[in-house]
Amino acid sequence: MGKFIIVSFLALGLAFYEMSGGSDFVPQERVVVAKAPIASDTRVGQTTDVAVSRNNAASLIALNPAVTTVSLETTTLVAEPAVAVTPAVSEAVTEAVVEETAPVVAADPIDIRAVAGSRVNMRQGPGTNFNVLDTLDGGTQTEVLEVNADGWARIEVLNTGQIGWMAERLLTDG
Incomplete structure (x- = not known):
């Protein structure tokens, strides 16, 4: 029986090694x-x-x-105010009319990602010790509001507006 276990273990290990790319594997x-x-x-x-x-x-x-x-x-692009100069020539005096426009401020980019897992728990806080608020299906569209150093993302579900926390690795790359 011991030989069977050792041979099975070696066969499964070799199968896993080959299926994961073997010696050609590149992370x-x-x-x-x-x-x-x-x-x-x-x-x-x-x-x-x-x-x-x-x-x-x-x-x-x-x-x-x-x-x-x-x-x-993230970088927010801010347009410089445009200054248009239209010279008005009179008989003795040359004047320059300066017209300033309000600066155009680009909106902050929104980080929209989809849930990558099939059914993923959204929690009250950043960790598995927090209560589950909802279970989201794969492909659910979310907006990432922030990501902490531990790899947890605070998200808002786009179609319900519900806010909670989810492991960032369970979201698609943004």
């Missing part, structure tokens, strides 16, 4: 753009864009061990 690469301090400049708080991936994350931490968290930021 999916995700690139995150983070703000990292500029070491050569003496100005405090100045940052620059740095692409962080699985390949270079360890080297970035080795360069600056004080950096322990990465914050993701």
